[in-house]
Amino acid sequence: MADDRVALVKTIKEANDIVDVVGACVALRPAGQTYKGLCPFHDDSRPSFDVDPRRQRYRCWACGKYGDVITFVQEFERVDFREALELLARRAGITLEKKGASPHNQGRALMLEVVRWAAEQFHQCLLDAPQAEAARQYLGERRLTGDTVRRWQLGFAPPSGNWLVQRAGQARVAFDLLEKVGLIARRQEGEGHYDRFRDRVMFPIRDARGQAVGFGGRILPTSPLSARGPKYYNSSETPLFSKSELLYGLDQAKQAAAKDGYLAVVEGYTDVLMAHQHGVRPVVATMGTALNARYVAQLRRFAPRVVLVFDADDGGEAGVDRALEIFASQEVDLAIATLPDGMDPCDLLVARGPGPFQAALAGAVDALEFKLNRVLAREGGHGVEGRRRAVDAVLAIIALAPELPGQAGAVKRQLMVSRIAQRLALKEETIWARLEELRQARQRGGARGRPADEEPPARKAPAPRVERELLQVLLAEPGMVPQAAAEVAPEHLTHPGLRKLLEGLYRLQAAGVAPELDALRPQIDNPALAACALQLQEVGRLAPDRAALLRQVLAEFRNRRLQPVKQELHNQLHAADDHAQAVELLRRLQSQT
Secondary structure (H helix, E strand, O other), X not given: OHHHHHHHHHXXXXXXXXHHHHHOOOOXXXXXXXXXXXXXXXXXXXXXXXXXXXXXXXXXXXXXXXXXXXXXXXXXXXXXXHXXXXXHHHHHOOOOOOOOOOOOOOOHHHXXXXXXXXXXXXXXXXXXXHHHHHHHHHHHHOOOOHHHHHHOOOEEEOOOOOHHHHHHHHHOOOHHHHHHOOOEEEOOOOOOXXXXXXXXXXXEEXXXXXXXXXXXXXXXXXXXXXXXXXXEEEXXXXXXXXXXXXXXXXXXXXXXXXXXXXXXXXXXXXXXXXXXXXXXXXXXXXXXXXXXXXXXXXXXXXXXXXXXXXXXXXXXXXXXXXXXXXXXXXXXXXXXXXXXXXXXXXXXXXXXXXXHHHHHHHOOEEHHHHHHHHHHHHHOOOHHHHHHHHHHHHHHHHHHOOOOOHHHHHXXXXXXXXXXXXXXXXOHHHHHHHHHHHHHHHHHOOOOOOOHXXXXXXXXXXXXXXXXXXXXXXXXXXXXXXXXXXXXXXXXXXXXXXXXXXXXXXXXXXXOOOOOHHHXXXXXXXXXXXXXXXXXXXXXXXXXXXXXXXXXXXXXXXXXXXXXXXXXXXXXHHHOOOHHHHHHHHHHHHHHO
């Protein structure tokens, strides 16, 4: 049975090419025999992430992340080995044996399946149900075509309050799973559940890989419930859905973004749908929350330029200031586009086609230029004092932003100061001095420090060379595990991670299972340790004579075990005051050597 599991792991890995899996989450471009992109595991400013299709491995040369396709899914999706295997099996159309599974098993793969099922129910309801006629009429009035409705799997949640609950009961879908993904809730007044979405057009929210993880619901304008709830209602925070990290339409926009070099961020779901319907595809929307650093980090994985789209009447000071703060504190080309005549993107596209919208995106200016234009239009005509206020309005935002580290940060600050000085006809020294004054004032007022959970992690002591070499040989050559087990016990290793790997290999060997890394992987609950094992295996495979290396390693372990004995004999020899005793101690010491 264990050998069957090892074979299954290998089959799933072979069925999921790492370039395809990683490419669904990160924009990759060919670079010789590998592919390169921005690392999804740290704030990467230049492509540091390599994906090697020959070895089926990835590596970030900046943050050190390394692994195979399973490790990538574990790290990216924040799941354990078993759940990563389930996700990859599902992607490849491979059925896993649900050993010990029950309707109450709430693993990520099962939650994704429940959200997928619900999306299908809502979609079929919109397409076919008589009670969805008002929803179909509403979408028609918004000029959304049938092709768009089907491509984006739009749906409808009927107003009854128990429609989805009833369908789940008929299909034997676990209520606790539906509750966990935020689709139903328990009644307070008694037993049973009720639907959380009622009389709403349903927009499935998908992650970058195209998996439905939640929903946005738009109340019908004609609904009697419209006065009792918000116009738009998103899924609650769940293990799958976090509105501060997800972007609507990213799965559909990422390929166009890689081609066109930018991603435009609009406000609403229908803005995204209409843009794609008119052929303007690198367009996404936030989940009703303000742009934040997490969004920017995700957007930059797929395009080097981010364009915020503001209506002419939109883009209040808070939104513009937040954009400038992000622009000043991160390595991102963040621009702002303004639409004409106070129209939102959907109305503009319906009324005038894609041309004016594309022109607005092409004419976007960076956040600093946008802020300068705005404050000068407001204050520039008010003489010296007005221009002084304009300077402070811009510099106060830059002073608030955390400083971008390194030479790249220094260059960006210099360029910003130079542009401000040029636009306001001031010396750069004056701008620098005022910026420093504002920074100091902010610090005296109690600047936000780095949160405790953002402190840089303490460096861990590296594993001793001989311990690394032992695991390199054994992971590359499983047939040598019995030879090592006869001489080296796990407690002889000082590094806890390597000790855990060695214990796992010995357990497999004792159970009659080939001690291969694929068999060991289900026992490794730490993705970083799994990545370490893969690296050790890779290095071990490059050793020209692994048998000789193992003999050398075992000899070093024998010497390590004898070292305390030899040290004790040395101590006794120096303390001996009897010639015969000293001779005996010297003889014993020589025999140990």
